[in-house]
Amino acid sequence: GAVVSQHPSRVICKSGTSVKIECRSLDFQATTMFWYRQFPKKSLMLMATSNEGSKATYEQGVEKDKFLINHASLTLSTLTVTSAHPEDSSFYICSAPLQIPGPFWEADTQYFGPGTRLTVL
């Protein structure tokens, strides 16, 4: 089946530094990828939609200058947390839909990466 990888799986950084997280679709192309943030014992919160070849679309309340998204190719999207602070510590998850051609947005299957645990000291 389709696989999405994330790197790194875990990162610890000092406050004020920037951290880059990669999301790759390994055996399919994804013009769109999604970035989520998961708080402990909470659901996933959609942060932004990453679009290949164009700017990302951010959800309300998500700082675009803090969470930089670059969809460099059809298989790679990166999320950079700039000037990270302890409140940015979280579990970041990406997903990519395996798109099914057709006249409707039929139930594409979203494949999720294993997540990246960010801890900002």
Added chain:
Amino acid sequence: GNSVTQMEGPVTLSEEAFLTINCTYTATGYPSLFWYVQYPGEGLQLLLKATKADDKGSNKGFEATYRKETTSFHLEKGSVQVSDSAVYFCALSDHGSARQLTFGSGTQLTVLP
């Protein structure tokens, strides 16, 4: 807007017990409905899905039926195993929303031997 409401956990069951995790939704249009499972230390995996009313999704002994009249998609399994211990998320995808998923809050299931 879209929303998904799941029964709150945690849920603790003995092995071979019957499982139901309730899920109701609010959406415009005709959403597709999903159950995802997150095993400890792993990413979310699609468990099952249904794309239209009265469809039944099933996988690994789990099943859920898309009930438009009650806007529900309850997850059931007749006999749970210890290996089913995980967090279960109900989600929907609205056809008009570029395939973004709206998730419920998740339900932690623990199955005891």
